[in-house]
Amino acid sequence: MKSSKKKHRSPQSKSTSDATFSGFQRFGRRKEISMLICILALAAFVRFYHPTQSPPGLNVDECSEVWNAQCLLKTGMDEHGVRWPIFASAQYAQAIDTVTLYLQLPFQFFFGMNAATGRAPSALCGVLTVFLIYYVGRRMFCRWTGLAAAALLAVNPWHLLQSRWAHEASVVPFLAIAPLAAMLWANLPFGDKEIRPLNPIRAGLAGAVTGICTYGYLGVRLWIPVFYMAAVLVTWRAWWERLRTRQGAIAIGAFLLMAMLFFGPLLWATHSNPLLTKRAGLTWVWNPTDSIETKIGKVLSRYPGHFGLSFLFLQGDPDISFCPPQGYGYFCWYTLPLMILGLAHCFARLKSSRTSRVLLTWVILYPAADLLSEHPAMHALRSLPGICGLVLLSAVGLVFTMRWLWQRKRATAIVLAVGASAIVLVSTIRFLDTFFGQFNSDLRKYLVGHVDLLEACQWLKPRLKEEDAVFVTGTGMGHPYTTTLVGLQYDPRQWFLDVKQTMEGPLPNGAYRNEEIVLRYGKMHFMFDASARSDIEQLERNGHPDRVVFIVRPWEVPLGGRFSPVQQILDPEGNPSLVIYEFTI
DSSP: OOOSSSSEEEEESSSSOOSSSSSOOTTOOOHHHHHHHHHHHHHHHHHHHTTTTTSSSSOHHHHHHHHHHHHHHHSSSSOOOOSSSOOOOOEEEEOSSSSHHHHHHHHHHOOOOOOOHHHHHHHHHHHHHHHHHHHHHHHHHHHHHHHHHHHHHHHHHHHHHHSSSSGGGGGGGHHHHHHHHHHHHOOTTSSOOOOOOOOOHHHHHHHHHHHHHSSSHHHHHHHHHHHHHHHHHHHHHHHHHTTSSHHHHHHHHHHHHHHHHHHHHHHHHHHOHHHHHHHHTTBBOOOOOHHHHHHHHOOOOOOOOGGGGGIIIIIIOOSSTTTTTOOOOOOOOHHHHHHHHHHHHHTTTTTOOOHHHHHHHHHHHGGGGSSBOOOOOOOTTTTTHHHHHHHHHHHHHHHHHHHHHHHHHHHHHHHHHHHHHHHHHHHHHHHHHTTTTTTGGGGGHHHTTHHHHHHHHHHGGGGGGGEEEEEOOOOOOSSHEEEEEEEHHHOOHHHHSOEEEEEEETTTTSSSOOOOOEEEETTTTESSSSHHHHHHHHHHHHHSOEEEEEEEOTTOOOOOOOOOOOOEETTTSEEEEEEEEEEEE
């Protein structure tokens, strides 16, 4: 007599879908969400922890962003009196985007103007980018790819560094991946699977997101149209099939309409307003007299370096403002074999998989925004659109290699998984220890972050009302007026009332080419040229005593050394970086 008990197939005998490994069918949605929450918590911790450090201080461009956001908050104008700028804000007589200015407003409204509130939007967008790469990885490949990509991005050196400062480019990874996430949410045909029919409302919202994201840093303004048009070309058959249906044509039309509704005005402003292209025009990689062939050659010569070991794994961009800790590149070494395996997997599925073609297009085109401009090496900021693509490629290599091994040799897969996890853990701990430790005592980072001048401003702030004039050195400083405005918590309303003195660069030494230099605002004088000397002489001859402060380098002794310093600002090596004098003349 046959037993009435039902026969249960072992997990190993179940067929494996494209979304999961065999043997992991019981890994439910709740566990997946729990893992994602842990990853996001880690990403948030390393991005919001000790926001005034790693990197220390505030770079001059960060100060400009923070100060102009404060001007908007208090007066509705940027520092040049432009009301609620949209396409760009003129800083140093060059255009910067306004996205990060507006992102800072709620933080400054509640917590004031400081380094922490200036960097908070970058950190928040960094965490959101970790979530978006999970979503994109899950939709394009599988949930394991999404989780792996999120985990890799959470501790990626390049992304972590960019998430911890207030530069306009810091949100580029978010702006680069947000349109793709929105298009996948709208079920536009970039994925291999369709989970719902095309919906015009969702498609229109995806188009709006795409158009809005082009208002970011100059690099992403160029990269978004280049990449997404190329992505459509490599998936054109699927788009054509959607266009042949009434609902699909309406949805795609809604997407294009909303994208151009936002992108069109920016395109026109870029064409008609020279300010928006001034910075790019000053840094073309070619010379005006070069032939077309020479120009093309110079552009193409910048391409291979973006995939070189030096840029990605050894040292990154040598520019002090953008470089990672010494001994590190923008990716940890364990991601190199994962990238290679990811490339192999995508090339193997090139004909059959739209997602593989889109990802390869992303990786191939990631340097696009950095090919037209000169720089001593690959430019870390103009290359930022590539971070998520390269991380996603690494996740694909990891997940599908482990899947292949799991289906064939589970013991080997387990051993490799344990070994790889140990390597990743040790490498990550070592990097984070350097990033939050030794990195902050790097003298180069100390100086480029103007830590010394910010500390001097803390000394000056409670005394400023009693002083008649303050003279600040211009030696080794990049536009120090912005640093003092932030360090002194200056009132924007007073800024617009102050007497100001500016000049056009460059200085005799060639610095500040095509930039506006602020020599004075109110009581604050900045010593770049002989004009500061004339201001001092005027104080000496005005017939009444004046209280003055000098904030200078140790070798810059004011008024022939007749006075003794009242304060010294020491650098990380214990040497005087700035010396403060206070006296009456």
